[in-house]
Amino acid sequence: MPQAIPRLIKRNIALLALSLSFAGAGMQFAYGFGPLMVVSLTGSSALAGLSVGLIGLSRFLVAYPIGKITDTFGRKPGVMFGLVLALFGTLTLYASMALHSIVLFTFGLLVFGMGMNASQQMRVAATDMVPPRLRAQALGYVALGSLFGLVLSPVMVQLAEVAGSYVGQDPLGMPWLFLPALILLGMFILSFVRPDPKHIGMNLQKYYPDEKAHAQERSAPAGQYNAWRMFRDPALRLAIVSNSAATGNMSIVMVLTSLVLSHHGHSLLSIAVSHMFHSVGMFAFTIPLGRLADRHGRMQVMMPGVATTLVGAALLAFTSSWILVTLGTFLVGLGWAGANVAATALIADRSSTQERGRAIGFNDTFAGATSVFAALMTGPALQWSGLPATGITAVCLAAIPLGLFMVQRQMRLAH
Numbered sequence: 001m002p003q004a005i006p007r008l009i010k011r012n013i014a015l016l017a018l019s020l021s022f023a024g025a026g027m028q029f030a031y032g033f034g035p036l037m038v039v040s041l042t043g044s045s046a047l048a049g050l051s052v053g054l055i056g057l058s059r060f061l062v063a064y065p066i067g068k069i070t071d072t073f074g075r076k077p078g079v080m081f082g083l084v085l086a087l088f089g090t091l092t093l094y095a096s097m098a099l100h101s102i103v104l105f106t107f108g109l110l111v112f113g114m115g116m117n118a119s120q121q122m123r124v125a126a127t128d129m130v131p132p133r134l135r136a137q138a139l140g141y142v143a144l145g146s147l148f149g150l151v152l153s154p155v156m157v158q159l160a161e162v163a164g165s166y167v168g169q170d171p172l173g174m175p176w177l178f179l180p181a182l183i184l185l186g187m188f189i190l191s192f193v194r195p196d197p198k199h200i201g202m203n204l205q206k207y208y209p210d211e212k213a214h215a216q217e218r219s220a221p222a223g224q225y226n227a228w229r230m231f232r233d234p235a236l237r238l239a240i241v242s243n244s245a246a247t248g249n250m251s252i253v254m255v256l257t258s259l260v261l262s263h264h265g266h267s268l269l270s271i272a273v274s275h276m277f278h279s280v281g282m283f284a285f286t287i288p289l290g291r292l293a294d295r296h297g298r299m300q301v302m303m304p305g306v307a308t309t310l311v312g313a314a315l316l317a318f319t320s321s322w323i324l325v326t327l328g329t330f331l332v333g334l335g336w337a338g339a340n341v342a343a344t345a346l347i348a349d350r351s352s353t354q355e356r357g358r359a360i361g362f363n364d365t366f367a368g369a370t371s372v373f374a375a376l377m378t379g380p381a382l383q384w385s386g387l388p389a390t391g392i393t394a395v396c397l398a399a400i401p402l403g404l405f406m407v408q409r410q411m412r413l414a415h
Helices: 007-042 050-073 075-098 102-118 121-128 132-144 146-167 179-190 197-202 227-232 234-263 268-283 286-296 299-317 322-349 353-385 387-414
Strands: none
Touching: 007 050, 007 075, 007 102, 007 121, 007 132, 007 146, 007 179, 007 197, 007 234, 007 268, 050 075, 050 102, 050 121, 050 234, 050 353, 075 102, 075 121, 075 179, 075 197, 121 132, 121 197, 121 322, 121 353, 132 146, 132 268, 132 286, 132 322, 146 268, 197 353, 227 234, 227 353, 234 268, 234 299, 234 322, 234 353, 234 387, 268 322, 286 299, 286 322, 299 322, 299 387, 322 353, 353 387
């Protein structure tokens, strides 16, 4: 971390990253095995996108309310509440496979997704604690914590397969029994983050006396926040559209990866490893991407990120070998990382501490809505038209913000 960051804040950022590494490990199961669980429970590949759609729906439902909670009560209480929801969801998902119930699965994944998406307020906590010139890097350090969860996921899958065969349980359900211990460990680590990051953000000058005060801290109080004003700012509008398109693109790819590899006879472990590479793309390069965004500007990272998701989605949809599918899903993860880090930093830059949770939550709400649409149409498109149709849809999603960027650029040049 740069020397300009006080030791207390370095410690808090490290704790956030470590907490996320344990608590967030289960998202790999939700994305990687969710489509297979749906097919197992329903016998229909047309519903394969239900799992990723539920995760998107959970983000849509929880993102803004949890932002309001963290803006009002602090970042830690909101994140802790989310992790409690996730803990309950893991047990429900195990029960859904044990009882072969799609209803329990739907409820469990929705609750688990709401909890995990609520815990993403850790990103807001990271942006609270640093000045704008270091914000994207701080996001990168917290996101990097998810890499440890990637190492845990394949190990847990292998253990779950062995344990499932020994006790006669469905191997798709067993991994969920491993997650409560990790979530509790993540909550324990989070409890050591002090003071609450929101408090730091509201007193940033105390921790960075050499930094100039920023005008956005004098914006409207928390109770007067109007989310829709974000659409009147062209840069914020483009950030929301870019993040939503990258997330929707990724939702399609997360469904396709599991189905394509399973269709070609690859094992659950092979699928988990492929998703691990996707997650490596999502998180391993967040620090250099954050540095680039801080040094050269948010747009210079955000738009190439969206373009990278386009290339990755096309590669995955139109190929079938494990190596090419994994490369495609890696590129989608890498592109999403660039778009997400830069867009989140841009929104944080233009929001006060008192409203930052809701501002980023509003962005996540649109990303969740796009994810629901993308995931739910993937199964039927796959069944009716095959892989090319899903690939074209993913490419078109990524093309929307690229087109909007070009239009805005031409309008600026014209003036």
